[in-house]
Structures are given as C-alpha cells and as structure tokens.
Amino acid sequence: MTFLIKLSTLISRLCQFIGGISLIIIVLTTMLDVTARYIFKLTGGELGFTVKGGVEIVSYFMLFALLAAFAAFVERSQIIVDVFTQKMPQSIKGYLMGLFMLGFFFIGVVFTWGLYESAIDALEYGKVTQDLRISMMPIYAISAFLSLLLAIRSLIESINIFKTGEFFDAEETGA
Amino acid sequence: MSPEIIGAIGLIVMILLVVLRVPVALAMLGVGLFGFGAVTAPSGALQMLKDIPVDVLAKYDFSAIPLFILMGVFATHSGMAGKLFEATRTIFGGVRGSLGIAGIGSSGIFASISGSSLATASTMTKVALPQMEKYGYQPGFACGVLAAGGTLGIMIPPSIALLVYAILTQQSVGDMFIAGFLPGMLGMVMYSITVMIMVRWKPHLARRGESTPWKEKLVSLTGLIPFSFIFIVIIAGIFFGLFTPTEGAAVGAFVSWAYAFAKGMRMKGLKQSLIETLALSAVVFFMLLGAEALGYFISVSRLSYTLATWIGTLAVSPMVVLICILIMYFLLGLFMDALAMLVITIPVVYPIIVALGFDPVWFGIIAVLTVELGLITPPMGMNIFVIKAMAPHIKLSDMFRGVAPFIVSDVIRLVILVAFPAISLVLLT
Numbered sequence: 172m173t174f175l176i177k178l179s180t181l182i183s184r185l186c187q188f189i190g191g192i193s194l195i196i197i198v199l200t201t202m203l204d205v206t207a208r209y210i211f212k213l214t215g216g217e218l219g220f221t222v223k224g225g226v227e228i229v230s231y232f233m234l235f236a237l238l239a240a241f242a243a244f245v246e247r248s249q250i251i252v253d254v255f256t257q258k259m260p261q262s263i264k265g266y267l268m269g270l271f272m273l274g275f276f277f278i279g280v281v282f283t284w285g286l287y288e289s290a291i292d293a294l295e296y297g298k299v300t301q302d303l304r305i306s307m308m309p310i311y312a313i314s315a316f317l318s319l320l321l322a323i324r325s326l327i328e329s330i331n332i333f334k335t336g337e338f339f340d341a342e343e344t345g346a
Numbered sequence: 347m348s349p350e351i352i353g354a355i356g357l358i359v360m361i362l363l364v365v366l367r368v369p370v371a372l373a374m375l376g377v378g379l380f381g382f383g384a385v386t387a388p389s390g391a392l393q394m395l396k397d398i399p400v401d402v403l404a405k406y407d408f409s410a411i412p413l414f415i416l417m418g419v420f421a422t423h424s425g426m427a428g429k430l431f432e433a434t435r436t437i438f439g440g441v442r443g444s445l446g447i448a449g450i451g452s453s454g455i456f457a458s459i460s461g462s463s464l465a466t467a468s469t470m471t472k473v474a475l476p477q478m479e480k481y482g483y484q485p486g487f488a489c490g491v492l493a494a495g496g497t498l499g500i501m502i503p504p505s506i507a508l509l510v511y512a513i514l515t516q517q518s519v520g521d522m523f524i525a526g527f528l529p530g531m532l533g534m535v536m537y538s539i540t541v542m543i544m545v546r547w548k549p550h551l552a553r554r555g556e557s558t559p560w561k562e563k564l565v566s567l568t569g570l571i572p573f574s575f576i577f578i579v580i581i582a583g584i585f586f587g588l589f590t591p592t593e594g595a596a597v598g599a600f601v602s603w604a605y606a607f608a609k610g611m612r613m614k615g616l617k618q619s620l621i622e623t624l625a626l627s628a629v630v631f632f633m634l635l636g637a638e639a640l641g642y643f644i645s646v647s648r649l650s651y652t653l654a655t656w657i658g659t660l661a662v663s664p665m666v667v668l669i670c671i672l673i674m675y676f677l678l679g680l681f682m683d684a685l686a687m688l689v690i691t692i693p694v695v696y697p698i699i700v701a702l703g704f705d706p707v708w709f710g711i712i713a714v715l716t717v718e719l720g721l722i723t724p725p726m727g728m729n730i731f732v733i734k735a736m737a738p739h740i741k742l743s744d745m746f747r748g749v750a751p752f753i754v755s756d757v758i759r760l761v762i763l764v765a766f767p768a769i770s771l772v773l774l775t
Contacts, residue, residue: 191620194416197409198603201596205589226406229592234404236412237631240624248628249369250683254725256367267367274372278395285396314399 172334179327182320183243189317190239193232200228224303231300231310238282238317245275245321246328247339261336268338272329279322286315349385353647356381357694360640370686371632378639385646394642402638403631406592407513412627413595414504417576417602418460419619419626422469424606426572427456431473433569440557445481446491446541449474453495454534455570457502458577459602462626463684463721467496467729471736482553485740487544490748493722493729494537497756500684500718502530503581504598506630507685507717509591511710514637514692519591520584525707525770527581529715529763533756540755576601630685637689644693653694654701664702668709671695672716672760679720683728687717711770712763719756722749 204225210218241248249271256264290311292298298307332338356377363373375395383391402408421427434448434455441447449470457466471492478488500507503523512522545552558566580598583589589597606615644650657667678687699709721729730745763769 187621187624190624191617194412194620194623198413198416198596198599201413201593202600205593205597229409230404230406233406233409233412234400236624237403237627238399240628241632244625244628248625248632249371250629250633250686251367251369252364252682253367254680255365259367264367271369271372274376278372278375281392281395282399285393286399288396289400318399 172331175327176331179324179331182324186239186243186317186320190236190243193236193239196232197229197236200225200232224300227300227302234310234314235317238314238321242279242317242321242324245325246272264340265332265336265338269329269332272325272332275325276322276329279318279320279325282318283315283322286311286318290315349647350649350652352381352384353644353649356384356643356647357649360690364682369632370683370690371636374633374636374640374690378636378641378643381643382639382646385643394639398635398638402635405513407519408631408634410509410519410591410595411506411630412623413592413599414506414509415462415626415630416619416623417595417598418462418465419622420599420602420606420611421456421459421576422465423611423615423619424602424609426459426605426609427452427469427473429569430455430573431470431477433566435477435555436558436566437563439555439563441542442554443541443545443552444555445474445478445483446488446545446552447538449478449488449491450495450498450534450537450541453492454498454502454530455573457496457499457530458504459573459598460499462506463496463499463718463729464732466499467493468732468736470495471733475733475737478552481555484551484748485737486744486748487551488748489730489733489737489740489745490722490750490752491537491541493727493733493745493749494540494752494755496729496732497718497721498530498533498537500714500721501526501533501711503527504584504591504595505714507688507714508710510630510634510685511688511692511714514641514689515696515706515710517706517710520587521707521774522710523581524585524773525711526714527773528769529711529759532762532769533715533759536755536759537752540751544751572605633686633689637693640690641693650694650697654698657698658701664704667698667702668704668764671699672712672764675713675716676719679717680723680725682720684714684717684720687720688713705767705771707774708767708770712760715756715760715763719753719760722756723753 200222204222207220207222211221290308293307293311299305300307360373360377363376364370379391379395382394431448431452434451435445438444438447438451452474453466453470456470460466460469474492475488479485499505503526505526508522508526509519512519576598579601580594583597584591584594675687696706700706721727724746727746727749730742730749734742734745
C-alpha cells in the first residue's frame, strides 16, 4: 500500500508540474501574441510580428493543463451535496467515495482509449493542426498519457479508501 | 419509451444521485452517458465520452476560465487586498458602520479581479475580520457583512459564473460582463445601505469608526489604482474588441503576476498560485465535462424542446414561468453549489427562456443573482462555511443571523432587476 500511495503522490506532483508549465506557456504565448499584434498595428506593419498558431498553442496546452489538473486533484476537486447525508456514518461515506473514484477510473480509461485511437488515426492519416501544421499525433498521445494518469490515480485513491477508510472530506477541512 | 420520457427519467435519476452524495460531475457524466446511449445507441454514447476531452478541454473559449482564476489567485497572493481594505476604510472613515462599508466596498473591488465569491470572501475575511472585531463589531454581523460582500464576486465582471453562462448559452462574454456591471454595483450600494441601516437601528452591532481627514482620504485613493488599472484594461479591452476574453484574462493574469512579483512574490508563491489555479480549474472543468455530456443527452431526448412547446400552450404569462424558474433556482441554491446548479439546469432551462421571448443576457444576470443567494442562505451557504473555517471562534448560527439582512437586500435587488431589465441591458445599448 505504501508503494501505491507513493506512486499516487508522485503522479500528482508530476501532473502539477505539467499543468503549471502549461499554464505559464498559455499566459506567455497570449501576452506575446497580443503585444506583437499591437506593435505591428501601431507601426503600420514596420515593427513587430504576428504569432502564428497562438490559438492552437493555447487550446492544446489548455487540454494538457486540465487533464493534468484532473489527474493531480481528482479526489479533492469534486462538488458533493452533503446536506441530506450529513449524519451518514463516515465509514459509509468512505465506501461511497471509493466507488465514485472507480467511476473516475472508468472515465480515465475511456478518455485514454479515445485519445489513443485518435493518436493512431492521426499517425495513420497524417492529421496535422490547422495553423501550425504540426502532427496531431503527439498532442493526442500526451493527452492519452495524462488521461491514463487520471485513471491510475483514481484507482489508487479508490483502493486506498477501501483499505484505510480515509478520504478527502471538504467539509472537514473547510475547503 | 419516447426520448422525452427517457430525458425526464434521466433528470430525476441525476437529482437522486446528487442527493445521495454522488459528485455532481460524475452524476452528470453518468446520466449523460447512459441517457445518450438509451436514446441513440450504446456505441454512440461511448464515442461521445471518448470525444468529450478534446471537445471541452481544448475549446479556446473555455481557456479564459483558468486564466481568470490565475489572475485572482495572483491578486490574493500579492497582498493587494490588505491595501484595498485600508484604502476603503480611510475613505469611509467617520461614517457609522465605516468598517462594514469598507468591507463591502473592498470585497466588491476585489471581486472585480478575483471573479470568485469564495476567494473574495476568504481573502477579505483574512484582512478585514480582525479589524472589525478589534473595533467592536458584533462578530456574527461582521461575518455577515463579509459573506455578503463575497457574493459580489459572482456578479461583478469578470465573473466565472457569467463566463460559464455565456459559453454554455453561446452569448457574447463581453456582453455578459458589461450586463453584470450595474447589477453588481447596485449590490455593492444596497449592501452598504444595509450596513448603515443596521448600525443605526441596532447601534450595538458596530462602534463608530475613527474619522479621517480629507487629505488622508484623497491619498488613500492610490490604494485603488492597481485594481482599477487591471479592471479597466480587461473590461474595456474585451468590450471594445481589443482582446478576446481569453486574451483579456491572460493580460490580467500577467499584470497581476507582475504586480505580485513587484510586491515580493517569488518562486514559492508562483508555484503555490499555479497549484491553486489547477485545483480550482479541475473543479470547474470536471463539471463542464459533465454538463457537456448531459447537454448532448438533453438535446437528443428533445426534452427542452418539448417542455418549451408545452409551456407555450399553457395559459400562464411568461413572467409566471420565469418566477417559477427563479424560485426553483432559489430552492436548489439552498443545498447546491452555484456553478453546479447553473451547469446542470442551463441545458434544460435556457431553451425555455428563449422560447418565451426573454432576453438571454438579462436572464443570465438574474439567474446568476438568484444562485448567488445560495452562497449565503442556510443550510449550504458556502461563503459562510469559508468564513467559519477561518473564524472558528464565531458560532455558525450567529453568522447566519448576521447575514440575514443582506439576504433581504438581495431579494429586493432581484425584484428590481426583474422589474427593470434596463438596469442590466442599458450599457449594452
């Protein structure tokens, strides 16, 4: 169990890193795009340049950032209506949470499956992005990998909850 | 079984699942998946689930959401809030209830940057509650002021809730933000008047604050500059078409980051801000994934269309239907998160509203205001819970008692906005 918990923490940290870097890339790309566009406009096209594919860069890094965020925080990013079940014993709440994490495991698996198929298709048919004309294969492959991490973390969290009965309770922490 | 019946059963099942502690996102995804499969074919449902990550998470319009969250988190970490409260406290110095008004004012201004009610309530509580307690404010009333002030974040642009509504209903984000401005300002003014009425009626709630000379008041206005700058750049930029909402959000995040850096935030603060942003974004986007799946299901089941047609045949005025919808929002708000409520109900309610001939932008404003009430009403007043977590020495019942006058103020504001749609729409014309 200790190994699984360590693995879960490691995956979470890796995903936080990937997500954080993706967010920074999105902010900087957009800033560069806006700045370059206005310098270009103000100087009548003499100075500055246009960032090609800015929208694509933002869109795909957003996909990475959010899939990474899902994997990193799956157990603590759920909104649960607790008002009718406040008096439910913690053990039952934990059991239910373990089941719900299996639900996210299933979702992660289907996402991985779909994105993996898309990656194979992109490779087979030479699918490229519209503006930058780069292959879609690595984009789908990275997304499939992050979805797989979501599935793995959800499964580990589920096993952990069933084994120990401990789970993240937003109410307890006041989060 | 007709698709409409399957749609109705799906919605009932989803409500039951949510009541039984199933995470809202999972309930929407599950019902959307199985419902879609029941109406079309299981393979179609599986394909829908496979396609959803790219459809939703790589949608350029959605990218404004994490960026606005990032901007708010940077603003929180930069220490702007402390300066803001100090500035508003000085400006209102000498007025009875000045600290309460300062709490409302600074919450409203901070909300303009953070876009989140919970972030506003927690940040301003950290800054303002100790001061209010020190100056003899009754603790429950002080918490009520800050909880109500926090709700302004959901209405004053850039608001995450308005942004999500705009995307779900394909309205212009700029229009939604502009439409939210006057109702948000109205809320700030009405909350301030509520504070003044309450401290005049029950003087034990708050001591008169120290008066401040005019020169000091003028100097303190400088404390509002960073907020005003970011707010004007974003809103004017989006409204006048200089930026897309995503670009506006990125510029706002960058400027807040630069300000936080200038105020001493370094690598540790940056890392913390990114992690907080990812965690909050995950909450919002899990629900948006669910809303997408549920939306597909509702769409193929033709439930909204059938409901809208049926309501059209009833001999009741559209206003009665609207009031029923608002009452439903208010009741759901008693036990459900504001954003969750919007993403669950919009696929069903929005086509009805459009079919009845109401302005979708105006409806967005009053719907968001109604769900905002849920943030401060028992038993699930999330703003109150956030404040309770930060001030465990104050009783929850005292907090709910303290916020009651502001609920009355919100209901009056809602009536005004329903009666006079021009307040929301005038800036758009």
